[in-house]
Amino acid sequence: MKNKAIRVGIYVLIAYLILGLLFHFIAGDSLRATADTTSPVSPKAVLGEFVEKDTIKQPFVCEYDSLTSIGVLIGTNARKNSDTIHLSIWDNPNREGEPLYQSSVNAESMKDNTTYVWELGDKAIQNAAGKTFYLELESENGRKGNSISLYYGNTINAGRFSVAVDVFPLEVNGEPRLDDDDNPCSLCLTLGGIDYHWVGTYYWYLYGGGALLLALYILYVLHCKKHEKKCVALSLINSMLKYRFLMKQLVARDFKTKYKRSVLGVLWSFLNPLLTMSIQFVIFSTLFKSDIDNFVVYLLTGIICFNFFSEAANMCLMSIIGNATLINKVYVPKYIYPLSRSLSSGINLLLSLIPLLLMLLITKTPITPAILLLPFALIMLFLFSYGVGLILATMMVFFRDTQFLWNIFSMLLMYLTPIFYPETIIPTQFLWLYRLNPMYQIITFVRTILIEGISPGPAAYLGCILVAVIPLLIGLLIFKKNEDKFVLNI
Amino acid sequence: MIKAENITVCYRMSHDRIRSIKEYLVALVKGKIKYEEFYALNDVSFEIKKGEVIGIIGNNGAGKSTLLKVISGILRPTKGTVSLQGNVVPMLELGSGFDYDLTGRENVFLNGAILGYSEEYLKEKYDEIVAFSELGDFIESPVRNYSSGMVMRLAFSIASMVNPDILIVDEILAVGDMEFQEKSYARMMELMSHGTTVLLVSHNLDQVRDRCDRVIWLEHGNVVAIGETQEICDRYVESMRKT
The missing domain is CATH 1.10.8 (Helicase, Ruva Protein; domain 3)
Known part of the structure; x- marks a missing residue:
């Protein structure tokens, strides 16, 4: 008995070590650094022909730790121009000292109405975060009829609207360029950069520290077991062992009765997300398709994740009052009821991953090792849904209005989650609020690993963990505090 | 085996049951949330030894079923504690699961x-x-x-x-047709005679007299008497006649 406990402890530690190594193999690069680009202001007007000796000065702030590329939206006036454009980046407005970067480009290679990107390569500007830089563009021998022009603006698109943004003033030959309302404007710049994360830098220290803490905790639990003291992990394991069979039976019951009298039975678990996806695909592909790469997979991940959440939350909602007769007759820890409901929805979720995998293959989306991160996202999704389910189950016992309120609220949440529309239609100034939506965090995480095939940066992991654990803790607390009163109210 | 100390179960009964947030808020604003305290069990203490068969008697609403619920862990008492060793199997209502x-x-x-x-x-x-x-x-x-x-x-x-250590029985169950009733009755008797601790609630005093070692008599949530079966049953019958 004692040896068995020690063996389990060692297994846990080994599992941690293997998972940590595997995780570094899959996500190591993303943990160290993530690449990103800014979106430019919307073009409003062109500067006009960019001719000999014209100088354009554009200050900008870099948000990235390292500035790796800079793109400018240009127009060629629909012809080939034989000018040479000199670009330089300075750390001061007065061209003192050496430029941080300079490059000359033949204008012939530029395409009309596209962003021309200067890759800084090994000249990438390090330690750039938060600093102001000055971009200068000069035309060597541009003439009227043989010159490019540059777009500028001071708004960004937010869905159907455009929103004014504060920009650093663009100067042409020392004169600030203003729009019709005398507001400063900026070139349509696209900055590309890399953010470095300390998590990646110190990964092995964190890994080792985690292993040490885990080992100490396992020793503590073993100590508690030996002296028959109480501790959280031990009582968790004990109740898991004790109620494992009951859980198995309850989950099997939910799952069997769900499709018991239907002809297609368990096939519905595959068909349901596929059919929903097909309908929404037909409806929305005309509206948004151009904005979204791989719309099929985009849509299906959103539908599957949200369907699970909605199903689990609804099942949990009824789990206490629906089992009223049992709760009145037999003692079973009450958290078992919502947990078994969430788990049976979880099985459904796993089944609906099969059509998702199928769609990945059909759309020829490259499947990378990042797909191994899927269990993390799914576990977070499960914990979040269980947490919400606990809150709902508790509320439902005391206020039967909860079910109707929840119907409305979950619909609202569905529209607040980018399931079938692209995130870009959200006004940028509300994005931070929009991103507080837990379903947003989780669905975006899943999409990054499936569609882009890479691991998201550390912030996305933290986001997922927070949106799962906070509702879970609140749910457990509320449930625990009220569970003794359930029997009096059902 | 089972030790109950000062068990009190107190229900707060509002005059009209409030079931929705709106009703709750209206009542709260009006200051009309009044609770009436109702003691289903009041300061009940007893001790049961291993292997004893204990009868619980009393009129309807005396708190018998509440006591069984407290012992089987379904209901947590407002005050007091129950400590017991071994697994409890309640036979309260068949087929509810x-x-x-x-x-x-x-x-x-x-x-x-x-x-x-x-x-x-x-x-x-x-x-x-x-x-x-x-x-x-x-x-x-x-x-x-x-x-x-x-x-x-x-x-x-x-x-x-x-094969429980503690069996909780709300009326001895005899179900089905005549033949099965006999069989199930025999089965219950067998269960109760294997050194199992039994708590039996019954209105059938003959059964209680027949089977129980001791009896707890409850009235309005209070223990009237605990003691030897025949004596308590006689007193109970007597008090019934008086009223």
Whole structure:
């Protein structure tokens, strides 16, 4: 008995070590650094022909730790121009000292109405975060009829609207360029950069520290077991062992009765997300398709994740009052009821991953090792849904209005989650609020690993963990505090 | 074996039950949330030794069922503690965990799990349960096709296939037709005579006199007397006659 406990402890530690190594193999690069680009202001007007000796000065702030590329939206006036454009980046407005970067480009290679990107390569500007830089563009021998022009603006698109943004003033030959309302404007710049994360830098220290803490905790639990003291992990394991069979039976019951009298039975678990996806695909592909790469997979991940959440939350909602007769007759820890409901929805979720995998293959989306991160996202999704389910189950016992309120609220949440529309239609100034939506965090995480095939940066992991654990803790607390009163109210 | 100390169960009964947020807010604003305190059990203490068969008697509403719920852990007392050793099996209402869409076999395992049996134990006893219930091939068809007598027979067979340390019985159950009633009665007697600690609630005083070592007499949530079976039963009958 004692040896068995020690063996389990060692297994846990080994599992941690293997998972940590595997995780570094899959996500190591993303943990160290993530690449990103800014979106430019919307073009409003062109500067006009960019001719000999014209100088354009554009200050900008870099948000990235390292500035790796800079793109400018240009127009060629629909012809080939034989000018040479000199670009330089300075750390001061007065061209003192050496430029941080300079490059000359033949204008012939530029395409009309596209962003021309200067890759800084090994000249990438390090330690750039938060600093102001000055971009200068000069035309060597541009003439009227043989010159490019540059777009500028001071708004960004937010869905159907455009929103004014504060920009650093663009100067042409020392004169600030203003729009019709005398507001400063900026070139349509696209900055590309890399953010470095300390998590990646110190990964092995964190890994080792985690292993040490885990080992100490396992020793503590073993100590508690030996002296028959109480501790959280031990009582968790004990109740898991004790109620494992009951859980198995309850989950099997939910799952069997769900499709018991239907002809297609368990096939519905595959068909349901596929059919929903097909309908929404037909409806929305005309509206948004151009904005979204791989719309099929985009849509299906959103539908599957949200369907699970909605199903689990609804099942949990009824789990206490629906089992009223049992709760009145037999003692079973009450958290078992919502947990078994969430788990049976979880099985459904796993089944609906099969059509998702199928769609990945059909759309020829490259499947990378990042797909191994899927269990993390799914576990977070499960914990979040269980947490919400606990809150709902508790509320439902005391206020039967909860079910109707929840119907409305979950619909609202569905529209607040980018399931079938692209995130870009959200006004940028509300994005931070929009991103507080837990379903947003989780669905975006899943999409990054499936569609882009890479691991998201550390912030996305933290986001997922927070949106799962906070509702879970609140749910457990509320449930625990009220569970003794359930029997009096059902 | 079972030690109950100062168990008090106090319900707060609002005059009209508030079921929605709107009603709650309206009542709160009006300052009309008044609770009436109702003591289902008031300061009940007793001790039961291993292997004793204890009868609990009293009129309707005396708190007998509440006491059973407290001991089986369904209801947490407002005050006081219950400490007990061993597993408790309540036979309060048969078949409450049945799912009518599942087959008899599936329900044996589901209901068994709810009653706290282990998987191995159920697998071992499965044939015995089916044999006792006399359901035959019906065990493989959904419970919704059963007659009510069949449901009760299956439920009883599952519930009685126990080997508990503490058995809680709300009326001795005799279900089904005459033959099965006899069989189930015999089965209950067998369960109660194996050195199991039994708590029996019954209105059938003859059964109590027959079976119990001691009796707890409850009235309006208070213990009137605890003691030797015949004596307490006599006093109970006497007090009934007076009123």
